[in-house]
Amino acid sequence: MGVAVITGAGRGLGKATAARLARDGHAVVALDLDAAAAEATAAAVGGSWHQCDVADWGSVEAVAARIERCDILVNNAGIWRFHSLLDTTPDDLQSVIAVNIIGVVQCSRAFAPKMIAAGGGSIVNLSSGAAWTNSPGVGVYPATKAAVISLTKQMALEWGAHGIRANAVGPGLIVTEGTSGNYSEERKIERGKSVPMLRVGEPRDIADVISFLCSDDARYVSGQVIYVDGGVTAGRAAI
Numbered sequence: 335m336g337v338a339v340i341t342g343a344g345r346g347l348g349k350a351t352a353a354r355l356a357r358d359g360h361a362v363v364a365l366d367l368d369a370a371a372a373e374a375t376a377a378a379v380g381g382s383w384h385q386c387d388v389a390d391w392g393s394v395e396a397v398a399a400r401i402e403r404c405d406i407l408v409n410n411a412g413i414w415r416f417h418s419l420l421d422t423t424p425d426d427l428q429s430v431i432a433v434n435i436i437g438v439v440q441c442s443r444a445f446a447p448k449m450i451a452a453g454g455g456s457i458v459n460l461s462s463g464a465a466w467t468n469s470p471g472v473g474v475y476p477a478t479k480a481a482v483i484s485l486t487k488q489m490a491l492e493w494g495a496h497g498i499r500a501n502a503v504g505p506g507l508i509v510t511e512g513t514s515g516n517y518s519e520e521r522k523i524e525r526g527k528s529v530p531m532l533r534v535g536e537p538r539d540i541a542d543v544i545s546f547l548c549s550d551d552a553r554y555v556s557g558q559v560i561y562v563d564g565g566v567t568a569g570r571a572a573i
């Protein structure tokens with residue numbers, strides 16, 4: 335079992351992934367912009383933590399210098415500011431691109447050399463069903479998540495010979511701290527009706543697939559994206 339570095343591990347999908355990878359026997363290193371949240375996750379799963387802003391190269395570099403080994407990197411930190419393209423401010427644009435794209439590149443560049451030194455590893459990048467199905471009013475977010483898929487393929491091609499596998503997971507409608515504002519109990523049931531499996535997702539639905547991608551069972555899987563969305567990206571549930 336190895337060392338699993340997870341960004342945005344303070345809550346939501348990152349926290350669920352930390353719990354699952356710890357259960358799998360990995361030593362979890364929880365990174366988050368929110369230091370208290372990272373510390374709480376580390377305490378809950380018996381791991382370590384660092385405050386880290388993935389959008390800031392200096393912050394990523396400083397944290398990477400304090401982590402000797404890395405076998406698994408889950409690039410989970412991500413933000414969204416849902417506005418139409420015309421209502422997207424320059425700050426929205428720069429922030430979402432900085433965290434969702436630049437953050438993924440920076441963390442991967444910081445930790446891949448450690449994986450190469452260890453003889454290989456697994457990178458899992460959080461994309462989104464939104465990379466497949468755009469919808470009005472979500473601005474630049476889907477484009478950033480489509481970029482994550484392209485970056486995943488690039489990592490698989492450039493680092494495969496070093497034993498690094500890179501894959502992406504595309505969550506659908508998952509109830510987390512970040513999205514819970516959209517999900518009253520009533521709304522959960524309502525949104526669930528738009529999903530072929532007739533329910534919205536839970537963080538463990540994503541964490542379990544990330545666990546698989548990090549496991550030896552996925553040893554020949556690289557450069558792929560798995561949508562974990564109850565069938566949403568398959569098309570319409572009914573006509």
Ligand SMILES: NC(=O)c1ccc[n+]([C@@H]2O[C@H](COP(=O)([O-])OP(=O)(O)OC[C@H]3O[C@@H](n4cnc5c(N)ncnc54)[C@H](O)[C@@H]3O)[C@@H](O)[C@H]2O)c1
Pocket residue numbers: 341342343344345346347348365366367368371386387388389410411412413414433437460461462463464504505506507508509510511512513
């Ligand atoms: N929840 C969903 O329905 C859903 C769907 C598709 C994709 N995703 C993607 O999954 C990932 C996690 O989503 P979530 O719902 O758990 O989000 P969340 O908002 O609940 O948690 C995100 C975590 O990332 C941290 N974070 C934000 N900016 C950061 C930065 N610059 N550096 C380090 N940490 C930072 C936050 O502090 C927070 O702890 C994101 O990349 C998101 O785009 C989520």
